[in-house]
Amino acid sequence: MQSTYQPVRAWFMAGMLFLLMAINFIDKVALGLVATPLMKELNLSPAQYGLLAGSFFLLFAVTGVAGGFLANRVATRWLLVAMALLWALVQLPVAFSSSLTVLLVSRVLLGASEGPAQPIAIHACYKWFPDERRNLPVSVFQQGGVLGMVAAGLLIPAINEAWGWRSNFLLLGGIGFAWAILWLCFGREGSLGSQQGPLSTSDAPHAAPTSAQHIPYRMLLADRTVVCTIALHFAAFLSLALVLTWLPAYLNQGLGYSARRAGQLFAVVLLVSAPVSLGLSAWSQRLMVRGVPSRVARGALICGALAIGGALFVAAATLPLSPGLKVAVIALAASGTPIIYSLGPAMVAQVAPPAQRGAALAIEYSIAWVAGIIAPPVVGWMVHASGNHIAAGFERGLLVAGALLVVLSVYGFKVLNPERSIARLAARAIA
Numbered sequence: 418m419q420s421t422y423q424p425v426r427a428w429f430m431a432g433m434l435f436l437l438m439a440i441n442f443i444d445k446v447a448l449g450l451v452a453t454p455l456m457k458e459l460n461l462s463p464a465q466y467g468l469l470a471g472s473f474f475l476l477f478a479v480t481g482v483a484g485g486f487l488a489n490r491v492a493t494r495w496l497l498v499a500m501a502l503l504w505a506l507v508q509l510p511v512a513f514s515s516s517l518t519v520l521l522v523s524r525v526l527l528g529a530s531e532g533p534a535q536p537i538a539i540h541a542c543y544k545w546f547p548d549e550r551r552n553l554p555v556s557v558f559q560q561g562g563v564l565g566m567v568a569a570g571l572l573i574p575a576i577n578e579a580w581g582w583r584s585n586f587l588l589l590g591g592i593g594f595a596w597a598i599l600w601l602c603f604g605r606e607g608s609l610g611s612q613q614g615p616l617s618t619s620d621a622p623h624a625a626p627t628s629a630q631h632i633p634y635r636m637l638l639a640d641r642t643v644v645c646t647i648a649l650h651f652a653a654f655l656s657l658a659l660v661l662t663w664l665p666a667y668l669n670q671g672l673g674y675s676a677r678r679a680g681q682l683f684a685v686v687l688l689v690s691a692p693v694s695l696g697l698s699a700w701s702q703r704l705m706v707r708g709v710p711s712r713v714a715r716g717a718l719i720c721g722a723l724a725i726g727g728a729l730f731v732a733a734a735t736l737p738l739s740p741g742l743k744v745a746v747i748a749l750a751a752s753g754t755p756i757i758y759s760l761g762p763a764m765v766a767q768v769a770p771p772a773q774r775g776a777a778l779a780i781e782y783s784i785a786w787v788a789g790i791i792a793p794p795v796v797g798w799m800v801h802a803s804g805n806h807i808a809a810g811f812e813r814g815l816l817v818a819g820a821l822l823v824v825l826s827v828y829g830f831k832v833l834n835p836e837r838s839i840a841r842l843a844a845r846a847i848a
Contacts, residue, residue, distance in 0.1 A: 422609060427545035431554045433604060434538045437497065438561030440592055441534050443569045444504055444527060445473070447589060449662045450573040450683070451582035453669060453676060458582075459515060463805060467797020470662040472521050473528035474789035481786065484533020485540075485779020489772060493541035494606045496533070498597050503530035505593030512586040532786075535559075536778035539762050543774065544607030548767060549705045552715070556698030556759040563691045563755075566661070570684030574677045632770060632842050637777060642716075642768060642838040645829050646761045649723060650785030652825050653754040656730060656818040658792035660686070660751055663811050671808030672740040686748040693752040697722060698759050711767060715760045716833030720826040722753035727822025734816035747815070754822070767835045768842060792818075 448455070448470055456466050488496060507530065510523045539555055546554050576585050637643060664686065668679035697718060704714035729750030733743055762778050769777035792814065800810030 422547055422550075423545070426605070427607070427609075428554065429603075430545050430605065430607065431542055431558045433600060434542060434558040435561035435564075436596055437501065437534070437538060437600075438559055439565035439568070440501070440504065440589075440596055441531060442562035442565035443592075444508070444531065444589060446566050446569045446661050447573060447585055448473070448524070449665050450569055450680060451577060451585060452662075452666050454577055454582045459517060459520075461517070463800045463807070463810075464794070464797045465517070467662075467794040467800075469517070469520060469524060470793035470797075471790050472524045473531075474658075474786060475525050476529035477532040477789060478783035478787050480529045480532035481536060481779050481783030482776070483779075485536055485776040485783070488533070488537050488540050488775030488779065492606045493537050493544070493775075494600070494604050496537050497541065497604065498600050500530050500534055500537075501593050501597040501600065505590045505597070508586040508590040508593070512583045512590075532783065533779055535758070536762070536782040537775065539766075540775045540778055541607070543766055544609055547609060548763075550702060551763050551766070552698045552702040552705065552759055553695075555762065556694055556756075559755070559758055560691050560695065563687050563694075566687040567684040570665075570680045570682075570687065574680035577676070632773065632845070634773075634776070634780075636845060637769060637773070637842065638780065640768060640838045640842060641832045642835050643765055643777075643781070645825070645832040646757075646764055647781050647784050648825050649719060649822075649829055650757050650761050650781060651788050652727075652818065652821045653723060653757045654785050655788035655792050655821065656726070656751065656754055656815070658789045659796060659811070659814045659818060660747070662793040663796050663807075663814070664747070667807055667811040668744070671806075671811060672743065674740070682744055686744065686751055689748045690752040690755050694755045694759070697753075697756045701760055710836055711764060712834040712836060715764050715835070717830060719757055719760050720829040720833065722756045723822050723829075724826035726750045726753035727819040727826065730815045730819025730822065732819075734812040734819065750819070764833070764835045768838045 452466060452470075455461070456463075461469070484496065504527060507523050507526045510519050514520065514523075538558065542554055542558060543551055573585050576582075576588070665679050665683050668674045668682050669676055674682060701714050701718050705711065727750075729746050732738075733746040733750060736746075738746065762781065765777050765781050766774050796810055796814040798810075799813045800807050803809035803813075
C-alpha cells in the first residue's frame with residue numbers, strides 16, 4: 418500500500434462506499450415504507466409498530482462501539498464485507514414470517530450488524546484522503562444514503578402493489594450479496610495518515626495528536642468539542658429517525674396523500690438534502706484547504722445549518738400550514754441537518770490520534786444514534802396519546818427535535834473548537 422494521496426483510487430473507493438451507504442439506508446427505511454400494509458396484515462397498533470421500528474437500534478450503539486475498537490486492529494476491507502453479508506442474510510426472515518417476535522429479532526440483528534457501518538466506512542475513507550480533503554468525499558459517499566432512500570421511496574410502494582410488501586426484503590437480500598462480491602473483487606485498504614509521524618500543533622494546525630501518543634478515552638470523550646459534536650449528532654439523528662420511520666405514514670394517514678404519492682413525496686424530501694449537503698461540504702473543504710480554522714470551516718458551519726433546520730422543524734410543527742407547505746418546510750429543515758454526518762466525524766477524527774480514530778468515530782456515532790431507539794416508539798406513544806392521530810403525534814416529535822437542534826447549535830457556536838482541543842489533548846498526552 419502506498420502512503421501518498423492517490424485521487425483516482427481514493428475516489429473509486431469512495432464510490433464503492435457510496436453504493437454501500439445506499440444499501441444501508443434502503444435497509445433502514447424499508448420498514449417505514451411498508452408500515453401501512455405491514456400493520457394491516459399483522460394487526461399491529463401504532464405503539465407496536467413504533468416498538469418494531471425502534472428495535473433496529475436496540476444493539477446499534479453497542480455493536481457500533483465494538484466495531485470501532487475492532488477497526489483499530491482489523492482491516493476495514495474485511496469488516497465491511499462481513500457486515501454486508503450479514504445485512505443480506507437477516508432480510509430473509511422478514512420476507513417469510515408473520516410473527517412479530519421473528520420480525521423483532523430480525524430487525525435487532527440487522528441493526529446490530531449495521532451499527533458500525535458508517536463509522537467504519539468513514540474510517541476506511543479517511544485512509545485514502547488527507548485531513549483537509551476529507552469533508553467532500555465523506556459527504557459524497559453518504560449521499561448514497563440519499564440515493565437509497567429516494568430509490569426506496571419510489572420503488573417500494575410500487576413493489577408493494579405489484580408483488581406484496583414481503584418481496585422487498587428478498588430484493589434487499591440479493592442486493593447485499595451482490596455488493597459483498599464486488600467489494601471482495603475490488604475493495605482495498607488505504608494507508609494514508611496511518612503512519613503519521615510526530616507533529617506539533619503549530620506545524621500542522623489541522624493535525625491530530627501523533628500516532629505515537631495515546632489519549633485515555635475518558636479524556637478524549639470529555640473534550641468539549643467531542644462532547645458537543647456527539648450532542649449535535651444526537652439531535653440531528655433524532656430528527657432523521659422521525660423522518661425515516663414516521664414520515665411516510667404521516668404523509669399517507671396524516672396529510673391524506675395516497676400510498677404511492679406519499680412514497681414519491683418521501684423521496685423528494687430526502688432528495689432535497691443532497692445538493693445542500695454537498696454544497697456545504699464543498700464550501701467547508703475549500704475553506705479548510707485555504708487554511709481557515711476548523712472551528713469556523715467545520716464547527717460554525719454545522720451550527721448554522723442545524724439551527725436553521727431546527728427552526729424550520731418547529732415551524733412545520735406549530736404553524737397552520739397547508740399539507741403542501743408542511744411537506745416543503747420539512748424538506749427544507751431536513752436538508753441542512755445531514756451536514757453533521759460528514760463534518761462532525763471530521764472534527765472528531767481531527768482531534769483523536771490515528772491509532773484511536775476507529776473507536777472514537779464509532780463511539781461518537783453509537784452514542785448519537787441512540788436517538789434511533791428513542792424516536793420511533795416515543796412518537797408511537799405520542800400518536801396513541803393523541804387518539805391515534807398520526808399527524809398530531811408526528812408534529813409533536815418534530816417540535817421536540819427542532820427545539821433541541823436550536824438550543825444545542827447556539828451552544829455549539831461557543832464550544833466547537835478542534836484546534837483548541839488538539840493543543841489541550843496533545844499537552845496532556847505528553848504530560
